[in-house]
Amino acid sequence: MDKPILEIEDIKRILPQRYPFLMIDRVILLEKDKIVALKNVSVNENYFQGHFPEEKIMPGVLIIEAIAQAGIVLVDNIAKSDKRRIYFLGAVSKSRFFKPVIPGDQLRIEVKLIKFISNIGIIYGEVLVKDKKVAQAEISFSVKER
Amino acid sequence: MPNNIEQEIREIIAEIIERKPEEITPDAKLVEDLGADSMMALEILAAIEKKYRVVVPEENLPKLTSLRRIMELVKSLKKK
Numbered sequence: 001m002d003k004p005i006l007e008i009e010d011i012k013r014i015l016p017q018r019y020p021f022l023m024i025d026r027v028i029l030l031e032k033d034k035i036v037a038l039k040n041v042s043v044n045e046n047y048f049q050g051h052f053p054e055e056k057i058m059p060g061v062l063i064i065e066a067i068a069q070a071g072i073v074l075v076d077n078i079a080k081s082d083k084r085r086i087y088f089l090g091a092v093s094k095s096r097f098f099k100p101v102i103p104g105d106q107l108r109i110e111v112k113l114i115k116f117i118s119n120i121g122i123i124y125g126e127v128l129v130k131d132k133k134v135a136q137a138e139i140s141f142s143v144k145e146r
Numbered sequence: 147m148p149n150n151i152e153q154e155i156r157e158i159i160a161e162i163i164e165r166k167p168e169e170i171t172p173d174a175k176l177v178e179d180l181g182a183d184s185m186m187a188l189e190i191l192a193a194i195e196k197k198y199r200v201v202v203p204e205e206n207l208p209k210l211t212s213l214r215r216i217m218e219l220v221k222s223l224k225k226k
Contacts, residue, residue: 090185115195122192
């Protein structure tokens with residue numbers, strides 16, 4: 001099975017997001033310009049109460065959020081700064097959703113760094129369930145050090 | 147290098163900054179005249195690197211102020 005590089009407590013040291021908005025469970029690969037993270041989608045996710053009561057589908061915007069959060073872990077690893085860094089979403093493009101994500105699915109979130117210059121960057125992410133691509137997006141972001 | 151490079155780059159810029167291609171004249175300043183921001187500039191740079199398979203050194207970013215400047219840079223990088 002995929003060995004974790006970062007477990008949830010490590011991830012929580014990097015990401016400020018918390019329940020119910022922490023969208024990655026584990027990191028299984030972390031390289032200079034690539035990260036692979038996992039998220040297990042459970043029927044207990046709070047958003048399934050309303051999306052939708054009769055048919056449970058993970059909201060596409062939250063899949064985008066999962067790509068963004070994996071991206072933060074990737075970029076934070078590059079920056080290796082002691083200062084607290086806050087990431088702002090700048091743009092989402094090339095986003096597509098190929099297949100609904102439902103309870104029981106495991107998201108494999110693969111994110112590549114396209115460009116990162118001083119305080120702005122671009123990442124591209126693909127999300128797979130059982131080796132089938134379910135979503136993709138390119139995300140631009142900016143970083144502030146506090 | 148094909149002659150339509152100007153039109154290709156114009157279309158890349160137009161899509162990213164959400165302007166009509168004809169508004170992107172060679173010397174229109176991307177930030178001052180066309181309302182681009184630094185994030186859009188980086189997106190233009192990334193799109194151009196991908197399309198022309200070139201690597202634009204980071205220090206060149208501030209020089210990419212207009213379509214003409216971008217074209218000149220791409221041409222010089224392609225020659226190498």
